[in-house]
Amino acid sequence: MRLVPEQHRPAIYVPQKVLLISVLSVPILAFFPVLEITLYIAPRLGFFEALQIVLLTYTIGTAWDATLFISLILLFVITRTQQTKLLSFVGMMLTILLMLALAWSSHAAAMDKVLGVTSDMIHLIAMSVWVGILLVVGYFATNTQNWIAFLNWFTYTAIGCVATLAISGFLLMDILVxxxxxxxxxxxxxxxxxxxxxxxxxxxxxxxxxxxxxxxxxxxxxxxxxxxxxxxxxxxxxxxxxxxxxxxxxxxxxxxxxxxxxxxxxxxxxxxxxxxxxxxxxxxxxxxxxxxxxxxxxxxxxxxxxxxxxxxxxxxxxxxxxxxxxxxxxxxxxxxxxxxxxxxxxxxx
Structure with a gap:
C-alpha cells in the first residue's frame, strides 16, 4: 500500500510492532509442519538427528530454511528508520518469495512440481493482494479521504484477484482431488x-x-x-x-x-x-x-x-x-x- 500514491488511498498507519509480529510469526508458524514430521521419525533416530534430516533433505524442511532466511531479510527491511518506495518494493518482492517457499512445500507441489507450485503461488498472491488490502485499509486507515479514488482501482483489483483465484483454484483441485x-x-x-x-x-x-x-x-x-x-x-x-x-x-x-x-x-x-x-x-x-x-x-x-x-x-x-x-x-x-x-x-x- 505504500507503493500506491497517497491521492488514491486513505491515510494508513500500521504500527511497527504489528509488522514485526507479522514477519516473526511466519517462520514460527511455518515450523509446526516441520516439527510434526520430526516428531514422527524422532523415536527411531533421536530428535536432533531427525530435525537435521528433515531440515536438510525433506522438501518441507528446505522450504522452511528458505522461509526463515527470507523472513530475516524482510525483518531487516521493515526495521529501517526511513521507509522509501524502494524499500517497500523490496519488501513486497521478499513477501512473494515467502509465498514461493510455501507453494514449494505444498501438497500440490508434491503431486505436480511445475503446475502445482505455479498454481499454488498464483493462488496465494491473488488471495494476499485481495485480503491484504482489505485488512490493511479496513483496520489501519486513519480516515476515509480519497475513498472513491481508492474504490476506483481496488474494485477492479478485487475482481481480477477473484478471477485469478477461481482459475488457479480449479487447477489445484484438478491436481489434488x-x-x-x-x-x-x-x-x-x-x-x-x-x-x-x-x-x-x-x-x-x-x-x-x-x-x-x-x-x-x-x-x-x-x-x-x-x-x-x-x-x-x-x-x-x-x-x-x-x-x-x-x-x-x-x-x-x-x-x-x-x-x-x-x-x-x-x-x-x-x-x-x-x-x-x-x-x-x-x-x-x-x-x-x-x-x-x-x-x-x-x-x-x-x-x-x-x-x-x-x-x-x-x-x-x-x-x-x-x-x-x-x-x-x-x-x-x-x-x-x-x-x-x-x-x-x-x-x-
Whole structure:
C-alpha cells in the first residue's frame, strides 16, 4: 500500500510492532509442519538427528530454511528508520518469495512440481493482494479521504484477484482431488466445501460495500465505509482459517472407505458404509427442501440488510454466516452414498 500514491488511498498507519509480529510469526508458524514430521521419525533416530534430516533433505524442511532466511531479510527491511518506495518494493518482492517457499512445500507441489507450485503461488498472491488490502485499509486507515479514488482501482483489483483465484483454484483441485463432490466424504473435501461456501457472503459483502459507499459518499453523507470493510475482512479471515485447517489434511485418494470418512460427514450419514469406488449422489427430501428455502431467505435477508440504514453491519455478518450454514446443510442432507458401479445417472458421477 505504500507503493500506491497517497491521492488514491486513505491515510494508513500500521504500527511497527504489528509488522514485526507479522514477519516473526511466519517462520514460527511455518515450523509446526516441520516439527510434526520430526516428531514422527524422532523415536527411531533421536530428535536432533531427525530435525537435521528433515531440515536438510525433506522438501518441507528446505522450504522452511528458505522461509526463515527470507523472513530475516524482510525483518531487516521493515526495521529501517526511513521507509522509501524502494524499500517497500523490496519488501513486497521478499513477501512473494515467502509465498514461493510455501507453494514449494505444498501438497500440490508434491503431486505436480511445475503446475502445482505455479498454481499454488498464483493462488496465494491473488488471495494476499485481495485480503491484504482489505485488512490493511479496513483496520489501519486513519480516515476515509480519497475513498472513491481508492474504490476506483481496488474494485477492479478485487475482481481480477477473484478471477485469478477461481482459475488457479480449479487447477489445484484438478491436481489434488479426484472428483470434487466425492471429496466431501473426507476432512479435506469438507474444508474445501466450507471455503467455497464462505465465498458467497464475501462476494455479496464486497459488492454491497462498494456500491453503498459510492452511492452515499457521492452525496456527501457522513457514511463510514470502514466497518463494512472490516467485516468483509473478518469473513475472509474465517475463510483463511478454514483453508489453513483443511490444507493440513491429506488430499483424498482415489478410493475412500468408511474408515477414512470425515466425522462431520458421518454425523449426517451415521449408518453409511463406504467401499472403494463409492460416490456421492443427490436426492430430494423434506430436509433439503426446508434448507433450500432457508438458503434463499437468508440470501434475500443478507442483501436486504445492506440497505437498512439503522441496521449495524454486524447483523449482516451474522446473516452471512447463516447463509453459509443453510447452503452447507442443504448439500449435506441431499447427498447420499452410491455403491461402486452405480449407473442410476446420479449427480455424484
Amino acid at each position: 479426484d472428483g470434487y463432490i466425492n471429496a466431501w466424504m473426507v476432512d479435506y473435501g469438507q474444508g474445501m466445501l466450507l471455503k467455497h461456501l464462505l465465498v458467497v457472503p464475501i462476494l455479496l459483502f464486497a459488492g454491497a460495500s462498494s456500491l453503498i459507499a459510492r452511492f452515499k459518499l457521492s452525496r456527501n453523507t457522513d457514511f463510514n465505509p470502514l466497518p463494512w470493510m472490516r467485516l468483509e475482512g473478518l469473513l475472509l479471515g474465517v475463510l483463511l482459517i478454514v483453508t489453513g485447517a483443511f490444507t493440513q489434511q491429506p488430499p483424498p485418494g482415489h478410493n475412500v472407505t468408511t474408515e477414512a470418512l470425515s466425522p462431520i460427514f458421518k454425523w449426517f450419514h451415521p449408518d453409511v458404509v463406504v467401499e472403494a469406488g463409492s460416490s456421492i449422489g443427490f436426492v430430494v427430501n423434506i430436509q433439503s427442501v426446508l434448507f433450500l428455502f432457508g438458503s434463499l431467505l437468508s440470501i434475500i435477508a443478507l442483501v436486504g440488510s445492506f440497505f437498512l440504514k439503522k441496521l449495524p453491519p454486524a447483523v449482516s455478518f451474522i446473516i452471512g454466516c447463516i447463509v453459509v450454514l443453510c447452503i452447507y446443510f442443504l448439500l449435506m442432507t441431499t447427498s447420499v452414498i452410491r455403491p461402486p458401479g452405480f449407473m442410476g445417472g446420479g449427480m455424484g458421477h
